[in-house]
Amino acid sequence: MNSIGKRIGDFFARHRSIGFGLERIGFLTIAHTKLVALLVIAFTALTLSVIPRANVDGDLLRVFANSGPHYDSYAALSESFGTFEEDIYILVTSPTLTEPETLERLRELAFDVELSTYAVGTLSPFSLRAPDGAGGSVPAVPEGMESAEDVRQALSTLQQTDPMMRNLITPDLSGIVIIMFPNAELTRDEGTAGMIADLRAVIAPYQTGDVQIELTGPPVWTSEMLNAAVDDQVKFTVYGFSLGALIALFGLRSFWGAIIVASAPFVAVMWTMGTILLVFGSFSFLTIIVTTVCLVVAFSESMFFTYNWLNFWRDGMDPREAVARTIRQVGPASALTMVTTAIAFGSLGLAPGQGIQEFAMAGVIGSFLTFLVIMTFLPLVLFLAVRLGLKLPKTPSAALTAALPFSWSVVSRFARPLAVVSVVVTTLLLIPYFLIQPRFSFEDFVASDSTAISAAEEIDEGVGGVAPIYVRVPLLDANPDVSDRDYETIRTVHEILEAQLGENKVISAAAMTHYTEGGFSRAEVLSAVGPFMRQRFVTDDGTEALVTGFMPTIVESDRLKQVVADTQQALADAGVVDADVGGFRILTTFATDDIVRNLQLCLTLSVLVNIAVIGFAFRSVRLAMASAIPNLFPILGTEAWLWMSGAGLQLTTVLALTIAFGIAVNDTIHFLSHYLHDRRVEGRDHREAVRHTITRIGGAIVATTIILCAGTAVVAFSELPQVAMFGQLFVLSIALALLGDLFILPALLVAGGRFFDPVRRKAPQVDAKPVEATGQD
Structure with a gap:
């Protein structure tokens, strides 16, 4: 009991690494190489066996399922009448x-x-x-x-x-x-x-x-979306992998070094894809994005790990020993980056909607598996490379380090003004954050070259349109042939909806006036339309009627919201109680608003929690404060661009910002980890520790940023506008994060001077004596 209490106390006190001890997985790989290799091979085989059965679920409702009252209303509507949405x-x-x-x-x-x-x-x-x-x-x-x-x-x-x-x-x-x-x-x-x-x-x-x-019609649109999503997955994986490998080759100037860097992302994607399929049975339009995110994150972490390993090797360390040293120095930071990325993904799970929650869970799974690959598979590959006679590659390309002298020159000369400007600008960027509004556009979910949308727009111009809006009307007399007073209620609702949509844009049991005025009974008219169409006018038990209006396929969300509000008000004024206005377009528009607003709160929560986690991990509120500005700046800057461009907040917009923040924090963590190592272990003074950190790992930060941007830039060319927007915003956020890590963070540290002196206190580290790098069990 005392031992357990002591361990808990040590965890919350100072006797732990910034990675909360998760880097021990890497040391287990060194200590039990053969066993870990067998486990890696077994899990890889399991996931590879599942991948051939991969499929993408084209049901867009999966995104909005269980998202709230609008989904419940649509589900009840579909159960009572069926809808035109599947036609x-x-x-x-x-x-x-x-x-x-x-x-x-x-x-x-x-x-x-x-x-x-x-x-x-x-x-x-x-x-x-x-x-x-x-x-x-x-x-x-x-x-x-x-x-x-x-x-x-x-x-x-x-x-x-x-x-x-x-x-x-x-x-x-x-x-x-x-x-x-x-x-x-x-x-x-x-x-x-x-x-x-x-x-x-x-x-x-x-x-x-x-x-x-x-x-x-919706099934055709969905089919096009499905085909585009599958094409995207192949394109993203092949192009992203190829770009990452080329960048690694250019940066490390070593063919085998690039192969080593690229091998970990390949395995991370296989593990992630296989596990998502095992857990969910299929991909959705959102979870398919997770594999691309894991690909670029794995490239980033693999590059960071390999870059540091080569540095230790160049310093004269035995390459096998350098693996253990890299795990010890880089492993805790990699673990912490996994935690912050998982928190960013996990925070999304607080928003409503089955699709969002699946995306959040898939992201958490992918984050952990990516870290696991870096701590198990990558060391095994390095051991194998050394055993096969890998020669020490040339020094990294000068392109990776070209900006570093300029970075230090600017920071050393203008630290205080740069720090002040950074704080002021980041604070001002909070204004657009509070002003920006959600926006939903159906065409953003459909493939950009959709022929089905073009056909739907032709129908819109010539006839009534293929975007139904429904009013479900309770009937009092439960007469399947519609009693006179129920008929008057239906006629009233019909006229209200027609006033909103235009003449001849509404159908209902009250629309057959040509036949009833010709002497036919309502029973005869309803019988003539056939049993299938009849049930779209009135339920078999006569307790509910449906009034259907047709809107254009492409309609602005503000216009749709106004139609719904005006219709509900007119129904209330006419005394029609308990009538329910619904439909797929109403569901997607209103549910998206609710989901996006919740996601924006999730983004805020992710930021606050991750900053707190960084402070807790480094045991320093001061460093947590220093990390806030360089990581808020890219996210708020991207959101400001969305506000100024009028794009508004969309579903994948907030997802991109949240995930980009979780990943942008990664380089900050590596920077602060190396800075603390220089201060606490190497004994460098404050200013020299900042300079040495820029010089030592700045090249890796540049390389990982290039890999993240290049790998995700492929997503920006998706045929699905929502996915393309995800890629564009992700790249913009990560690019701005590079400015934060090379200029804003060092400037804040240098300008802080004495404020950061307390962080130099040495803290006991877990695994003070690393496992011997024998590569044997």
Whole structure:
């Protein structure tokens, strides 16, 4: 008991390393080389066995699942009525649409689509039937018409009298829309790709010079996003790995040195990908980013480790002993950087949304596995390289150290003014932080070259649009054929929504006035539309009705919010209680606002916790204060750029800022760790310790920054705008962090002078006598 108490006391007192003893993993690798090698090989084999089954879940709802009341409302809506969000829209355009031969050809197309294995129903001018007055129904578009004038007359009449057809027939009669309702059981999991492929095969024979056919709708957009995400993953891994290896080759001026540096990131990515698949079963649009982040972080840490190992070797130390020395000096800082990166990822888990929480968990897993690779696999590779006769490479490229004399010259001459300006500027940058507002744009989630979006925009211009907004209306009389007073309620809601969206942009059970005024009963009209469409107007038990309005595919979030607010106010004024306004676009817009605001709080929490952890790790509030400005500056600077550019805060924007902060702190930790080593162990005075730190590890900081920026810059070329934005902001933040580490942090330390004198006190270190570098068990 006393032993446990003593260990706890030592941990919170001074008898621990800044890495909280996690660097012991590296010493275990040295002491038990063969055992650790077997474990590394076994885990690598396990993760590699899973990777061939890798897949990306294209369900965008996974991002917003369990995010709050807007998601709950959408889930309830889908359960009661189903929605148009899973439907496939087939846009058919032809200058000869009113020719009888063309019309009948398209009737065959609509029939073939309805016969598709994946279809449970369709809606088109050809599927609609009109009551015949004798209790039956006839095709709304008559068969066997003989002249273009007859076709034009039939389509015009249908377009003007039937509310659903107004959204399926273009005003100039040059195009029609066929909506296919998919079988949810067949499209679950990876079935959407099969459905789209089947539909493309169905429509192919009908494509001619005069008839153009395009697919659109959420499943098609999602499929395009999925394909883009998979392409991104391959591109990011290959290009990021290649760039990192080339930079290592250029920096170290050694082919084998570059291979050593690149081997650790390769294994880190394999471990991370395999573990994410084992835990979650698949990647999402967000978790797929984690592998790229782990790739560049692993390159950064591997470069730092190898750079220091080579320095010790050049100092005359035996290369095997240099491995142990590197673990001892760099290992604690690497452990602390893992902790701060994991905290940055983990803080995101406090925000709502299944997708965000999975991203947070995947990031924490990836951070730990990356550190584990550096402490186990990398030392094993170094031992192997030495055994195979690796020769000491040339000194690092002068390009890595070219800026260091300039950095020290500026810091030594202008430390105080530079420190003051840094504090003032960073403080002023808090203003945009509080002014910037969340923004959601649906097109940012869709592949930039999406043909489906182009087709959807054509539908927007010609007919009603493919972005539904729903009002779920409770009914009092529970009549499946809709009682008179329930009908009046539906009609009121219909008119309210139509006032917001425009004439002929709304469908509901109250929209069939042409037929009811012609003497048909509501039961006859609802029966004529077919059972599938009927359930999108009123539930089978008659307790709820649905009023559906169609908005343009691309609509600004502010416009959508205003429509929702005005609709809710009008419903309240009309005395329609308990009506619920919802839909996927409403879910994504409002839930994104909630998630982004929570993520901004997570970013703030991450900053505060990480600064506190740094202070606790170094046992110095003064050093924690010194680390704050150089790490706040790049994040606040990037956020200020977002505010000035009008981009606002988006989902991946805040993710990028939070993760960039967690990683930007890494170089600061390595800088402070080396600075403290110089003061506490080497006995250098304050100013000389700062200069020596810049000279000794400044090249590694430059190299790791280049690797981080170059590796993540690949992400900026993603076909998915949200992912591309992640890459752009990440690169900007890391580039600004380099200025913080080479100029702002040294200036603050030099300007602080006596303020930092207390940190020179030596502190007992864990593992004062490192394990002998025998490379044996």
